[in-house]
Amino acid sequence: MTEQRAYHHGDLRRTLLTAALDAIRESGPAALSLRDLARRAGVSHAAPAHHFKDRTGLLTAIAAEGYGLLADALAETPELNERGVRYVRFCREHPAHFQVMFAPELLRADDPELLAARERAGDQLRAGVAGLAASGRGDDARLAGVAAWSLAHGFATLLLGGNLEGPLGDRDPEEMFRDLTGLLFQGG
Amino acid sequence: MTEQRAYHHGDLRRTLLTAALDAIRESGPAALSLRDLARRAGVSHAAPAHHFKDRTGLLTAIAAEGYGLLADALAETPELNERGVRYVRFCREHPAHFQVMFAPELLRADDPELLAARERAGDQLRAGVAGLAASGRGDDARLAGVAAWSLAHGFATLLLGGNLEGPLGDRDPEEMFRDLTGLLFQGG
DNA sequence: CTGCGAACTTGTCACTGTCTAGATTGCGCG
DNA sequence: CGCGCAATCTAGACAGTGACAAGTTCGCAG
Secondary structure (H helix, E strand, O other): OOOOOOOOOOOHHHHHHHHHHHHHHHHOHHHOOHHHHHHHHOOOOOHHHHHOOOHHHHHHHHHHHHHHHHHHHHHOOOOHHHHHHHHHHHHHHOHHHHHHHOOHHHOOOOOHHHHHHHHHHHHHHHHHHHHHOOOOOHHHHHHHHHHHHHHHHHHHHHHHOOOOHHHHOOOOHHHHHHHHHHHHHOOO | OOOOOOOOOOOHHHHHHHHHHHHHHHHOHHHOOHHHHHHHHOOOOOHHHHHOOOHHHHHHHHHHHHHHHHHHHHHOOOOHHHHHHHHHHHHHHOHHHHHHHOOHHHOOOOOHHHHHHHHHHHHHHHHHHHHHOOOOOHHHHHHHHHHHHHHHHHHHHHHHOOOOHHHHOOOOHHHHHHHHHHHHHOOO
16 A cells, blocks of 8 residues: 555545545534544645545535446446336445435535536436336426436435334345335336 | 523524524535524524533434424325325425434434424324225335335425426426326326 | 646634533522 | 522633645656
8 A cells, every 4th residue: 555655645535535435424424524534544634625625625526426426327227117226226335425415505516527427417317217208298207207216316315314224124225115116116 | 572681582492493494494504503503693602502402402403393393294184195295395394404304413313302203203104104005915005105205205305405406397396296196106 | 957836734713512610690489 | 578599691711623825845847
């Protein structure tokens, strides 16, 4: 690893990002401290500011990365229901990203990288619904898209918040979500 | 109003709560400052600590109040689909409450008032699904309950996050949500 | 080898949450 | 009536934080 070099850490940006993701996963974005990240990385308290200007800048970078990862995950699977499962899986594999992505008041809304990544993810979301739209008119398609996104997003959010532990028991969340989509989207 | 009394503000607790709700609605829970609340209420910076011990204590009180309001709102309507609409309406009428209620890392998880209020709201949620469970077995009922909650919660969350402005256009969110439930729960 | 810009440090400022000790008030009880 | 007492609020202090400014060190192009 050859760390502890005085200058030119080499990969400080990524180091800070992953440290931030760890911290967010454990304690949420509100508890994140730039100075603490700097300490963990063994750099001075002002070093993070050079890579991400702000606290907001750091969180915005995380959100952008998250949207990119989500777009990649969705792109791997063409079928709609399975994309929902991917959405759920994503929120479990990248809970910190997920949390920050949907906390707009923590982000720089006009950041170009964020906008681009979100656009890419949005394309994937819409592409998934396009196939389903074949049966109905355009309006129904949009409606079905919102329905699918709402279902997946609600399930993911409740899951991460620990609100589904009762209903879940010891079952696998992805499996349960598959049942959900089966229940709702079979007859429609 | 007879404010500006030096001691015994009279209703400082409520004053601080509503000021906090205003601040959260505008800038999110992360930007909330106890000292700023105290300034707005015209009291010393340490006054809030007497009513809510902590920053966490204040947010926990807000969450408990929110669960109470949600339980009341749901109790007004027996029919399931209409309860979903109430859920959506609640998140729009009390966005600050809603946001804090589902941010567990900001709350004192073992607070008795919070637990009681959440229990009450949970009862109402389950009561709404109970009627729907008549058709299927117990397992299907639980599944349908999670489906309904996920759909409503996802829609509400995405709505508050500003993620539905595209699909919504200028339509009323509640109306659209009604269409969603019609689309998904008709055939099931 | 020389300068130049990127990466990082050091120092500082206003602000925050929390703790402590003290001041003021009004209420209940004698 | 008045007196203590607890609830309510103030005042002061402390460590920690984000942001900013200015200086330092490094690698690399010319």
